[in-house]
Amino acid sequence: MRTLQRGLQPLYTPFLHPKHSTRISLSPATANPAWTRFFHASASNRALDLAYNLHDSKGRSKGPPIIILHGLFGSKTNNRSVSNAFSRILSRPVYAIDLRNHGCSPHDKTHNYTALAEDVEHFLRKHNLHDATLIGHSMGAKTIMTMALRDPECCDNIVAVDNAPVDAALASDFPRFIEGMRKVEEAKPMSQKQADQILEPYARELAVRQFLLTNLIRPEPSEPLRFRIPVRILGDSLDNMADFPFTDPDQARFSKRSLFIRGTRSHYVADETLPIIGRFFPRFELVDVEAGHWVISENPDAFVKTVVQFLQDKD
Known part of the structure; x- marks a missing residue:
């Protein structure tokens, strides 16, 4: 198939660095359910x-x-x-x-x-x-x-x-992103700019930070920002996402x-x-x-x- 090509800048960059396994048969897979x-x-x-x-x-x-x-x-x-x-x-x-x-x-x-x-x-x-x-x-x-x-x-x-x-093995950067998001939650930032400053040491690329911070919400007008995604659960599940x-x-x-x-x-x-x-x-x-x-x-x-x-x- 032929496809169109456009030179767009990526909105965010990959989080995983795959190390593909060439194994074909290890243990029996789950049988197909009816x-x-x-x-x-x-x-x-x-x-x-x-x-x-x-x-x-x-x-x-x-x-x-x-x-x-x-x-x-x-x-x-x-x-x-x-x-x-x-x-x-x-x-x-x-x-x-x-x-x-x-x-x-x-x-x-x-x-x-x-x-x-x-x-x-x-x-x-x-x-x-x-x-x-x-x-x-x-x-x-x-x-x-x-x-x-x-x-x-x-x-x-x-x-x-x-x-x-x-x-696929997870990149070493990925736990840092999780750590940075946890630091943001602990700091209870009141603005997107403050959250970005907290996250920057853990995610140097602006595009990555912008993508991660799209998950920030403010539950009530006077409350600090927080992530709508469960950062701790996803952090504990990184190995599962590699499998x-x-x-x-x-x-x-x-x-x-x-x-x-x-x-x-x-x-x-x-x-x-x-x-x-x-x-x-x-x-x-x-x-x-x-x-x-x-x-x-x-x-x-x-x-x-x-x-x-x-x-x-x-x-």
């Missing part, structure tokens, strides 16, 4: 009701639904413009979701890909959504891959943006169409991971878009064109 049980949380996890925005061109979009998931520390508002574009171009309703512990969705101490997947499965059942396209960036990409491998009948196809079904719950492609496979989009300046989907992607997702297509890790914000035109072409292609 469709009748697909949306039920396991005994160890409680599915949460997720906040969302519906983009349906004022009710004119009537096709199969599209579900779009953000990355770590993001929210449904990150995907507002591309969601509107998909709804308008494809005449399909688009549900932009806040994953657990993000945006306006509930908080829970359990934050791993199984729990994230179960929440979205519950969302599909609650809203009676079938034959959906699942789109996810980074953390959202691993979430939709988990869903597809848990039960291929949950969706019609997937679009995974700049992540792969492998384990992937499936390790054996012989135990779980998604044989429907899948699109993997990677940024040309990103290292999240290294060439050595492609054989593993092919074993988990044997019908996958790969498209490189001129961007870093934050493909959607850095090059939205190319991203939208690539996804639209994939979804308009027929078998």
Whole structure:
């Protein structure tokens, strides 16, 4: 596929430095549950009701639904413009979701890909959504891959943006971001400028700080700012975000169409991971878009064109 290219400056920079594992088979993966049980949380996890925005061109979009998931520390508002574009171009309703512990969705101490997947499965059942396209960036990409491998009948196809079904080591910078956000909360800042000054020693790049600080809210006019995301829970879950719950492609496979989009300046989907992607997702297509890790914000035109072409292609 050919894509448009735009030289936009990234809104924020990657937080993870992947060290892709080339292991294919370790321990047996979780068996695929039957469709009748697909949306039920396991005994160890409680599915949460997720906040969302519906983009349906004022009710004119009537096709199969599209579900779009953000990355770590993001929210449904990150995907507002591309969601509107998909709804308008494809005449399909688009549900932009806040994953657990993000945006306006509930908080829970359990934050791993199984729990994230179960929440979205519950969302599909609650809203009676079938034959959906699942789109996810980074953390959202691993979430939709988990869903597809848990039960291929949950969706019609997937679009995974700049992540792969492998384990990836966290960058040493990442705990510093968490520490900085905790320092902000402890200081109880009254202004965005004060919060930025506190965070600066822990996140030197302005774009990174601006992105992290989008999560600041003021509960009441006279109260200090605080993060709407549970910083401590997410900090304790960093290792979970590096993992992937499936390790054996012989135990779980998604044989429907899948699109993997990677940024040309990103290292999240290294060439050595492609054989593993092919074993988990044997019908996958790969498209490189001129961007870093934050493909959607850095090059939205190319991203939208690539996804639209994939979804308009027929078998």
